[in-house]
Amino acid sequence: MKVAYITETWPPALNGAALAAARVVSHLRKRGHGVELIRPRLHMEDAGDTDTVTVPTMSVPMCADLRIGMPVGQHLIKRWRAARPDVVHVATQGPLGWSACNAARALDIPVTSDFRDRFDAPGGKVVAPLLRAYLRGFHNRTACTFVPTDEVAGQLSEQGFRNLVVSGRGVDTVAFSPYYRSESLRRHWDAIGPVVLYVGRLSEEKNLSALLDAYAAIRVAEPSARLVLVGEGPMRDVFEERCPDAIFTGHLSGSMLSACYASADMLLLPALAEGFGNVTLEAMASGLPVVAYDMGAAAMHIRNDVNGITVVPGDQYAFVRAAVALACDEPLRERLGAAACQTARAAxxxxxxxxxxxxxxxNCASQSTASIGACPA
Structure with a gap:
């Protein structure tokens, strides 16, 4: 196949969507397909390569550290007329993805798309319906939309989204393994008791109030517990004030991230708006028991009290209680962690x-997708 792959995010950005996009593109190229990657320009000197088209970026309102691609529809139409792809895959729904969808429709090229987040439209009574209508119109004009879980598929179907294909995410069990546990790293953390790990952005949308409450309760029951936070974000100041003894590693990747997972004793995942939650499988592959709400990757892969602990979404008291119980019970952590590792190896x-x-x-085999209609103008 000749595939045009469009994404608003790409490494070195450290988020699940960027890493998943890089893995998909790598897989398709290794399988012998010609993949034209179209992504935002990461810096002034970033010109990509012969198989990559970079486009100018713009900042996102109220998210100063996030940049997305500018719409380049006319450029793509000209490019694809000269070298037509068999299929266009739009991984993100921003201006770049929107313009690529329009360009493909104009040239009658099959289009597929990704919807990789939970359907919790922000913005209140005015903005949320408009955003929902935009997303529904966008995705319903592609031949199919890949979603991460059955839960997200059900939510979207109820909202009128069509042609949904559930396609989860996996885990690299070579990169994430109990093998990377490091006693020297634990000494560096001054870990006498259980190490409680959080991996992700330090921001309000991650429901970090549950994490703060859980750790406060853990310290009452197990004063030697240590909190390790991997990631950055606007709530770092809050954690520094309320958890002055916490370890802040900042963004990590590669062997350092692998060692952090394997050297901890449990992972807390308090998010209520994760489309999937890659950290769940990464922690499980590293031999960690996870406490999470019963959604996303946790709902797919964790069997409560067998290979981890899940609680009803939104029940913060249950989340805190489960976290304390796990922190205070080393045999339970070992049992759940060993089972979690076995589960991850099958993913x-x-x-x-x-x-x-x-x-x-x-979708390449279809002669025409004109009947689906054009993307919203």
Missing amino acids: SWEHILMDFEQTLYA
Whole structure:
């Protein structure tokens, strides 16, 4: 296949969407497909390569540290007339993705898309319906939309989204493994008791009040517990004030991230708006028991009290109680962690990416998608 892959985010950005996009593109290229990557320009000197088109970026209102691609529809139409792809895959729904969808529709090229977040439209009574209508119109004018879980598929279907294909995410069990546990790192953390780990952005949308409450309760029951926070964000000041003994590692990747996971004793995942939650499988592959709300990757892969602990979404008291119980019970952590590792080993990226590839093939086979209609102007 000749695939045009459009994404608003790309490494070195440290988020699940960027890392998943890089993995998909790498898989397709290794399988012999020609992949034209279209992504935002990361810096002034970033010109990409012969298989990459970079576009100018703009900042997102109220998110100064986030930049997305500018719309370049006319440029893509000219480019794709000269070298037509078999299918266009739009991984993000921003201006760049919108313009790519429009360009593909204008040239009658099959389009597929990703919806990788939970459907919790922000903005209140005025903005939320407008955002919902935009997203529904965007995705319903693509041949199919890949979603991360059955839960998200159900939410979107109720809102009128069509042609949904569930395609989860996997985990690299070579990169994430109990093998990377480091006693020297634990000594550096001054870890005498259990190490409670959080990996993710330090921001309000991650429901970090539950994490703060859980750790405060853990310290009452187990004063030697230590909190390690991997990531950055606007709530770092709050954690520094309320958890002055916490370890702040900042953004980590590669072997340092692997060692952090494996050297901890449990992971707390308080988010209520995760489309999937890659950290769940990364922690499980590293031998950590996870406490999470029963949604996303946790709902797919955790069996309560078998290989982790899940609680009813939104029940913060239950989340705190579960976190305290796990922190105070080393045999329970060992039992759940060992089972979690076995579960993660069965969550192969290869199977997921092969299914994704086959769906692209199926859409290439269609003679025309004109009946689906044009993307919203």
